[in-house]
Amino acid sequence: MFSIKKVAGIAAALGLLAAGAVSVPADARAKVAPKILTVWADSNRAANLIKAIGTVAEQTAGDYVAGYKINVVGYTGFDTLKTAVDAATSANGPDIIMGANDWVPTLAKDGKLAQFTLSSSAAKNFTANQLGDLSYNGKLYGVPLDINNVAMLTNDDLTTVPTSFGEMVAYYKANKDSAGLTRGLCVAGGSMSWGAAGILSALGGSPYAMSGGKAKITGAPFTVKTFAQNVKDQLLNVDGTPNGFFTDSDSNCKQDFIDGKVPYAVIGNWEWKDYVAEGFDMKKLSCVPGIKVNSCGAGFGSVSGALLTSFAASAGDDNAAKSFLNDFFGSAQGAMSYEKYEQRPPANKAAASIASPALKGFGLAASKASIPQLGTFLNGGAKDTTGLVLGTKAAPGTKGADVPSFWDALPALWSALVSSDSTVRKDPTVASQLFANIMAANAAHSVNN
Template sequence: MKGKSLRKRNLVAAAVLTATSILLSGIVAAPAVAADSDKLIVWADDERGKQLKPVLDGKLYGGKTLEVVTFSSKTTLDAALQAATASNGPDIAFTPVGEAIIAAKSGKALPFVLSAASAANLPVAAVQYGQYKGRQYGLPLDIDSVAMIWNTKFGAAPKSLAEFATRFAKAKADGKANYGACTSDGGWNSVNFISALGGYSLGMNANGTPNVKDVGINNPTFISNLKKYALAANGKSNGLLKVDYWETCSVDWLAGKAMAIVTGSWRIPATDAAKIKYTIQPFPTLDGTGSVKAVAGWGGAYITSYAKANGKESAAKAFMNFMASPAGSTLYAATVQRPSPNSKVAANQSKLLKGFAQSMAKTSVPFYATLYNNNAGGAAWGPLMDDAWTKVLVQGQDPKTVFDKAAVVLKKNFAAGAKG
């Protein structure tokens, strides 16, 4: 798989999705669905689903037996939710909270009541992130944030990107490192790199609201620094920055041949298993002053409209009430091992998870799902960045041309998303 472009892999994935109905944990099978009247069906991706299934399966909520259906990836989960109906969809979906709002706007999500006691343990921003027209749709359960995980065999983490570039060049020349830092989750979290090089994805107004007309992925500073620090003489990547997925990034990272990855706490178990010693911190800015910006949000759950259509709305709400409670939030946090937005739970989490939360506090800008997930211009944020970075870093296309075109697409997406 190493060396295959992101675009090619995306096309292969699309072909697989077309050829098979749904991929579950690597096998083709018919999933349990909301139409199963005696079960409360929960759909989740490969990470959360695999973790939650052992602790939630078989539990009773509102008289219904819960069953977690685990999809082989977030991509297959998204495709299944997009195609779902009352006859083949879930009652509950574990997704980024922003996606609950998209579902609510299209009539595919149900509101629920978040008690005052439960809301008091969550940041106001997290609660509001899950609201649409004043009603609660998404329940925030984890902080969906990323940070730089630095392999300390290369010394202390660099204070600036300029220092990083110099140290990587030497490590590469000495045969000790094949790349500097990899996103490991694709273009979705490449805002770290864009910000470090002087760009940004979405401008903000003085009152803190997004300025959908202000896109900075192609500004002159970013393009100039990208050429100076990340590209070799042939116009392709010099290895400092890699925008790819875990399947590729992990090969060098777990072998100790990469200096850093930019990802979330979900990659810590594999990193620990490889006996890599590391520190967690924000990705460095170009000159070491200030902080980079990185999109962040909250992961959680929402009730689908199919629960109501199949007579299981009360059972679904009973489950959501449990997950919002101290007991449910604690169980979830201990199971998925991600930073919790719940103040009572977070206080007792590990130093490692607190490190991710602290990094997010310094660097995060909201991941406005209605904007970033909009594809009115032809491709949403994640696939758009996958394509742009592949064209520049892998194929050696002119970065200004590539990111100018991507900026046009992004402006169309943001404008359409702002209209709702």
Template sequence: MRIRTAGVVALFALALAASGCGSDSDEPAAKESPKAAGGKLVIWADDKRTAALKPFAEKFGQENGVTVEVQAVSKDLQTNFVTASQQGSGPDVVVGAHDWIGNLVQNGAIDPVQLAAEQKSAFNETAIKAVTFNGQLYGVPYAQENLALIRNTELAPQAPRTIEDLVAAGKRLKSAKKATETLCLQVGQNGDAYHIYPLYSSAGGYLFGTGANGDYDPKDLGVGKPASIEAFKKIGALGEKGEGVLKRSIADTNSIATFTSKKCAYLVSGPWAVADVKKANIKYDISAIPGFAGGKEAQPFVGVQAFYVATKGKNKALAQEFVVNYTTTPELAVALYNAEPRPPALTAALDQVKGSDPDLAKFQEAGRNGQVLPAIPAMAAIWDPFGKAEAAVIGGADPTSTITAAGKTISGQIK
């Protein structure tokens, strides 16, 4: 899942204009809340976020009587955050994907976030579900995202009903020398569980079952079971030794560029791809990812981006105040959207912007029956073995032995 950074800048730009970060009230901040009497707020971000945040953070600190430090973590932000937290040298606030939550909670790295019932009800229900773990809210969501099928309407005027329809249309375009690839769905040399999941789910595969309360059950692992083997047989049939639709040469580094250069008519990607598509002046439309004929509906993962309060931050009260009272307003959410258009998690903000951006409704429709990306700690064991098995099968490896071995590897890693 690609995580863009520009939106955070808008959050701070608006936060600069807000007054007070040190209110003792349990209610959402009023228009004029008392200024904090000193203190320091430390935020962790990657290089791009850090560079953009520094000037805004400095002004925020000046206006609110606090010092704000934005520290760059170039790689492995989640891993480094956990390590620093255990050593007592981590930040007060961290921004990241919701599927970090299980791992962060297991490592004692983040605190629950206390939102009033009215605040919580203002968010999309799926977004709140995504940041809820073991019955507690652990983050404030600001955007959600899912994959969809983006197609070049000059090459493919109609949305395909099934993956078989897509393959047939792609073959016709290749025969007419109007395209060189049938589908741009990133695989790469190590696979990509996130992008292949809609096809895997359509073919009957699953990662984790769910318990009576709807939560994912790490003891019910679907990888390696007969349904997953059958799913990968279908995926393998689309691979390099089959239809040639799925290729390891299409990766995260070139899938969007291959589409924007008009070498393929279909791209499986998320809202982050739209800016590049528009820049290339591609006439496009967005629809649901088609599933296999006779199979289940393809289900993309639904992911959420959120703000978290560090358990061992040195200024937890200030961090809670900032996260709870400044990241929950429509004004902030709209600013985040304007910085990078992806569906806001706050319903009022979505209502404000969707009229001027038809893509939002189309992505939402494409993710209507999507699955919330598992945030349980066991999910960390999925990515690498599953992805490598996917790449191997697409390259021609035997699905049965490959997926069975991946299931054993994953099962052995789940504690």
């Protein structure tokens, strides 16, 4: 028989020996040249950036950043990317994140971003607003990549580009049965919050007012009475029920619009090709028309950015990352080579000059009326210090409660306006007033920070 102890001794020795044998290469983990610069993006952007610069294996050292190869990591979706960014630490974080501008305030507060300065030649390529979008507390954290905005597309098989909101409603009412319309206007591109801002603004309910390139931060952002009256006039029947011009969800909007069941749709500039493929004419792009003839609702116009992280410094890649930002994303050449695949309107002016007519259409819609998508407004974080901001439901003791962010408040306003049995909707003024209060509180908060 075996002696168990002897066996154990032999086995333990064998185990350690094997461990030693296997681990010999571990000592050879010497410095690998070239170093790796890591970029995180969602899978779409990652794929396009890889097309523009190649994978790590394809790059020859020094092509983009001397002594470095660029490693692009793609995450399934934007939300997954954000989750990963939120969980990232200096041990694992990337050097650069291709993200949204409204991430900048929270990430900067969290100490995950590092400030950075654009070279004069790169800075010339961007507007002050675009740079402001990627700044927090006066510090710039990245290079603008492309403009995110939406514009309204009219199905010209059905009707002509409208000049006022009333014209659209009138067309819908007159043709909803004969043309089998499922609704008048819907948001096909992007989430409701993103796309619907321009529509609400057209009705007189901008989330925040702009003056002189800066957000207005005191008082109500819009006239509640006018907005509520417009909602009544345009969206509700006499008995207060919704007239069907809007529906409470935007699923199938894109398909319905393509099928001719919706005459007008707000589409995103990242998806225009899908419509061109279906035979739509990008010359029919416009802003969402306002109540007054030839006026415009102000939608969001913002930029996505390549953001510099503070992790780059801990990894010893800080200057290389800055170099990549300045010399690739900041340069006309780099931006063009990337946007060739990304196909969104580039923020970079030099790259924008060669953009297609569709992209110029979006640019035009943006230029007519657009407000920057200010992260401090959109993400909230304000406290209800007066106990007066929120509605009656939360009334007693709500002092100190979190004021909803714009992202949360807008869909709520939306469903209050169009959902048939919403409790707030009994009178649109109530919902409008709440929305105005929320935005005023968030505006005041964004200044304090």
